[in-house]
Amino acid sequence: MKIRPRKRLQLNTYRVTSIIGLLTPVMFLGSIFGYAGYLFQEIPSFGTDESLKPDPSQFIDVNYTRLAEMAEFYDERFEAWHIPINFCVGAKFTDQNYNVCSSYAFSDNGALWTGSAMAGYVGKYLAGIKEGNAILKEDALRVIEKLVQGMSMMLAVPNGGLGPQYGATVARAFASPEHRATIPGCQYLFNMNHFKYFNGTGPYSDWRWSDFTSNDEYGGFYMGLGLAYKFINGTSPLEESIRSTLAVMIDQVCAGMLRSNFLGITGHGGPSGVDQKMLGFQGATWTLLVLKMGALAHPEKYSRLYYHFVAEELHAYFNRESGPQEILSNYFAYNFGMDVVFALLMLEEDPTLLNLYLENFHETIWSNVRYHRNPYFNSMYLAANRFEPGDSLDYELDVEDQLMEFDINHFPDVYQGVEPVPGNYELVNLSRWENFFQNSAIGVMISPLFLEFSLDKDVYNKPLTVKMRKTSIFMWDGNPFHPSSNKIDLLKEEPGVSFTAPYWISRGFCGFIETTGGRT
Amino acid sequence: MDESKAFLVKRLLHLGVGSVFVVASVWLIISGFIIEGFAIEYQIEGDTFSFNFTIVLDVVLLVVGLVNLSMALRLAKLPRNTIVNFPLTRLLAGTFLVLLSLTSAWYFGVSTGHGNPLGTWLFLGGLSLFFPTALVPMIVGFTLCVYCMFCFSKIHFERISSDPDLLTIVDIRTPRGKVAEIKVDEIESISLTNASTGPKYLWILVFIIPIVYLYIDGFSFLLNPSSFGNAFGTGIAYVISASVQLGCLLLLLLDSHHILKILAGDRIYEQQFTPANIKSWRRANIGFMLQPRSSRDEGSIKKQTSSTLPEPPVTRQPTDYKRVTIGILFIVLGMLSRIFHAWAGEMLRFMLFIAGIILIVEGIKMDLRGFGRQIDSTHVPEGMIYSMRKGVYKSELMIPHTIEPASIQQLVQPRKLALVDHVVITGLAFFLGFQLYPVIVLLGPETGIGASLATWNILAIFGIGALLFLIHVDPRSVLKFKHGDRNDQIVHARRSRRQYNPIWLFRNFLAKYKIAFNQHGKSVIARILEYWVSVVLGMVASAIVYLG
Known part of the structure; x- marks a missing residue:
């Protein structure tokens, strides 16, 4: 039974106390979570600070001739030794002649690295067109054709074929029974007891593929697919054949993803946890990219859908990717985040939409990585903004400096050890945060929100440059603030895409890298 | 069979059922009987643990048995001036949600990580599908069931027709009851309705997101021509979870929660209750509350033959399909x-x-409201009672003659x-x-x-x-x-x-x-x-x- 006075608006001590009593826990919890939000930005802020901006006067003078020689070498090695099944892998050799491969090093991220390689080769193709260099263009198309074949098999093997009637699951890697005998290193896929490896579908039932495909894989795959379709627009039979295959693949991705509500599907048929829909008013780039590719390749089917998602589903407002927390948690998220954002920015030509996408890009993911001495990210930034050579000189010089550093200890792309870290690099003191989350009452309460933060690892206060970092299948996926191991293995060669992707994007898309000479 | 014999038979029935359930549950617990497969396994830091739900079933049997025994052993019949209050629909909704969460936990498991053949949610190698299908129902269901344990009360109405003429309402509940004494001549109006939803609409905010997303994902799995393997089981589970949650939401919104409001003097007296049995349901009317011990037949009250208050000009209840149609x-x-x-x-x-x-x-x-139904107007010594009824839902208003x-x-x-x-x-x-x-x-x-x-x-x-x-x-x-x-x-x-x-x-x-x-x-x-x-x-x- 509630008894209250009829005059409702009368304030009295009881009412006031009740209101304060109800608001106090709300305000308390609100301030706790507000503080957590602040810490999310503050703890990794050493990685976004303006003080990280490099001094261009310290950069190596670029030698375009040398860079072109290196690119030619890497590309030859890539085509000869790093796409045995038409997707990107490392290779182990028997001796330093590097002409007898003992085993290929499958990374289980075949779709991602192949997509990154494709971005570089599309840049090479564009460079060939811009510079009037038919050989360059032919070289690029030859490799692009192989990469497209490999990427098409990444769709065909798990789903049973190519076409919009099939699903959109992308394989991390695949191999046929013939490959098992001829391609050393792919035998891991034929382990029947591993939860991750499955038989193919339909005509590919005797093939094997690696499942539980993450958004990393889809990100690189979509980027390769989209850039290749958009920019390979010549009329030669080869170019038309490539575009035709890409169009079918894009239709399959769009149709499959729409039917599955943009969920990743495992080899068992259930959801994998991968979800490419917008969540929490961010992450809308994925859906937009898939549908933009569809709108380009099949406007009659997907154009209306694309614009529905852009405007009515409000995805244009929320194509915001990543936050500063990845500096201390999952740095690789920046890599595939940049892939999807770059692809969308390059595919969209409408000035209003492009400006909005660029704004979101600058405010979110770019603001977190702009000073990370990453030529791949920097070249994407320059290309996406449609800068002419000279418009953003600092970033151009940064890209050139880092590419030149490959010549120190990453040419060829084997494990040659790393240069020592200079004395002006210091380790960031994260112990106080560790202590806070373990010992203080508020810290313990909010610590589950920071589980992914690696506060116990050494972290430098500045990003390492190329010469201080060990090579890997793709260097830009790793955290530049973590100390690098001094691994030496002169017989294991990586595909060189760490160099060729930013090089060809800069030369073909941006145009500020010349073929010979130096910067005048 | 007269009423006392019927009551005795009912008590004996409760005693029998209660005894059987209590004995059976105790025996099952002592004997350690386990239903094979009615368990979940989960891992914490590499160690595998298992929880069998048979004990939960045993406890449910025990509680049901004890409830029946307590009903059998109660000392007296329900007094004529009492309404028993218990939110049965909330208990039902809570029970369905708990059963859903237990079934989901058994089917999907609660572990995280790669390799779950039924699938994972939120991120690659993430949470088991228990979380999207049953986490919200589990929290809400258990909360409702616990809440209902503290909601039982009896509301006594007493009328002392002396000077002053007092209407006494006693709300007996744990831990503390409340008494309201209202002077009848100060009453300006009494309203009683069970058609008001009020803050219960907030349940929509709790359930709408999981319901919509589960239906969308569920039908995606079921209707996708490329679906295979575990997709169908997952799709069916999603749709069932969404449907159970939708059903519980409708139960909570459509339940017959009564609100009695009495304006008297400078105060408003508000009593909310949900009649727990047929007798209490029949007594949930203003006439009974004003004259709680009027006669053995609880449906009739002392009436007055004349009143200065108007009857409605045309005694029809309006029927309107607009809101239902536009809502659909x-x-x-x-x-x-x-x-x-x-x-x-x-x-x-x-x-x-x-x-x-x-x-x-x-x-x-x-x-x-059913077309053609009259607005009943009943003259009572205190004033005029206007009643609008349609099946489960009703609204009543008592206006005193003094207006x-x-x-x-x-x-x-x-x-x-x-x-x-x-x-x-x-x-x-x-x-x-x-x-x-x-x-x-x-x-x-x-x-x-x-x-x-x-x-x-x-x-x-x-x-x-x-x-x-x-x-x-x-x-x-x-x-x-x-x-x-x-x-x-x-x-x-x-x-x-x-x-x-x-x-x-x-x-x-x-x-x-x-x-x-x-x-x-x-x-x-x-x-x-x-x-x-x-x-x-x-x-x-x-x-x-x-x-x-």
Whole structure:
């Protein structure tokens, strides 16, 4: 039974106390979570600070001739030794002649690295067109054709074929029974007891593929697919054949993803946890990219859908990717985040939409990585903004400096050890945060929100440059603030895409890298 | 069989059932009996643990047995002046949700990580599918069940017809009861209704997101031609979970929760209860509460033969299908927009679902009164009781004889809006405007589709505005009783059955809106403005996000 006075608006001590009593826990919890939000930005802020901006006067003078020689070498090695099944892998050799491969090093991220390689080769193709260099263009198309074949098999093997009637699951890697005998290193896929490896579908039932495909894989795959379709627009039979295959693949991705509500599907048929829909008013780039590719390749089917998602589903407002927390948690998220954002920015030509996408890009993911001495990210930034050579000189010089550093200890792309870290690099003191989350009452309460933060690892206060970092299948996926191991293995060669992707994007898309000479 | 024998048989039955259940559950617990497979396994830091749900079943059996025993052993019959209060529908909803969560935990497991053949949620190698299907139901279900354990009470009504004439209401509950003594001659009105939903609409916010997402993902799995393997099991589980949650939501919204409000002197006395049995249900009326021990037949009360208070001019309850129809339309529009990826974006879609559910519930409880049913008016010594009943839902109003004739008005006025009506109007309008702005600003002529989408969105704003105008202005004939700063009203129909022909209806429809506009122009304009101001605010908010 509630008894209250009829005059409702009368304030009295009881009412006031009740209101304060109800608001106090709300305000308390609100301030706790507000503080957590602040810490999310503050703890990794050493990685976004303006003080990280490099001094261009310290950069190596670029030698375009040398860079072109290196690119030619890497590309030859890539085509000869790093796409045995038409997707990107490392290779182990028997001796330093590097002409007898003992085993290929499958990374289980075949779709991602192949997509990154494709971005570089599309840049090479564009460079060939811009510079009037038919050989360059032919070289690029030859490799692009192989990469497209490999990427098409990444769709065909798990789903049973190519076409919009099939699903959109992308394989991390695949191999046929013939490959098992001829391609050393792919035998891991034929382990029947591993939860991750499955038989193919339909005509590919005797093939094997690696499942539980993450958004990393889809990100690189979509980027390769989209850039290749958009920019390979010549009329030669080869170019038309490539575009035709890409169009079918894009239709399959769009149709499959729409039917599955943009969920990743495992080899068992259930959801994998991968979800490419917008969540929490961010992450809308994925859906937009898939549908933009569809709108380009099949406007009659997907154009209306694309614009529905852009405007009515409000995805244009929320194509915001990543936050500063990845500096201390999952740095690789920046890599595939940049892939999807770059692809969308390059595919969209409408000035209003492009400006909005660029704004979101600058405010979110770019603001977190702009000073990370990453030529791949920097070249994407320059290309996406449609800068002419000279418009953003600092970033151009940064890209050139880092590419030149490959010549120190990453040419060829084997494990040659790393240069020592200079004395002006210091380790960031994260112990106080560790202590806070373990010992203080508020810290313990909010610590589950920071589980992914690696506060116990050494972290430098500045990003390492190329010469201080060990090579890997793709260097830009790793955290530049973590100390690098001094691994030496002169017989294991990586595909060189760490160099060729930013090089060809800069030369073909941006145009500020010349073929010979130096910067005048 | 007379009543006492029937009561004895009932008690013996409870005793028998209770004894069997208690003994069976104790024996099962002591013997360590386990149902094989009725368990879940999970890993914590590499160690595997297992929990078998047989013990939960044993406890449920024990509780059921004890409840039956307590009912058998109660000392006395329910007194004639008592209403037993217990929220049975909440207990049912809580029980269904708990059973859903237990089934989901058994089927999907609760472990995280790669390799779960049924699938994972939220991120690659993430949480088991227990979390999207059953986490919210588990939390809500257990909370409801625990809450219900503390909700049992008995409400005694006592009338002491001496000087002063007192109506005493005693609410006996754990840990502390409450007593209200009300002077009968100070009573200005008594209202009793079980058709008010009030804050229970907040349940929609708890359930709407999991229901919608589970249906979408569930049907994606079931209807995708490329689906195979575990997709079908997952799809069925998703749809079942969504359906159970939807059913529980409707149970919670449509339940028969009574609110008794007594205006007396300078106080308002409010008693909320849910009748727990048939006898309590029959006693849930104002007549019984004023004369709780009037006779052995609880349905009859002492009446008075004459009164100065008016009977409604035409003793018909109006029937109105508008809110139910428009509510269903909103839900269908939301579903179609998702199926065909057209028009309504996600935020507007959710608002359509919320508005649709609110309108359907309001329509079922308030509007769908059986045509032809009379508004019962009963003269009692204290005043006139007006009763409007339709099946489960009813509203009663008691006006004392002491009310001044000048405080009684008969007029046509726009429908009295509740808070949820404003939520529906402003929510829909806001999200319509929020969505319209990017359509206009972002989709220029180059896209080839901007004009078309903008046109559809603008048409939708006008169309939905017209529908909302229809149901939220909705002039009605009312009998209004004013008490100082408050008023009560009875809505009634001013026509008889033979006047229900289309031409008459149309003329009456226009006439009513004309009267409402003439007499309550400001109120009508305010409702129209409320909608359009919300549309503009939505566009402004959208502009802030875009520019911001």
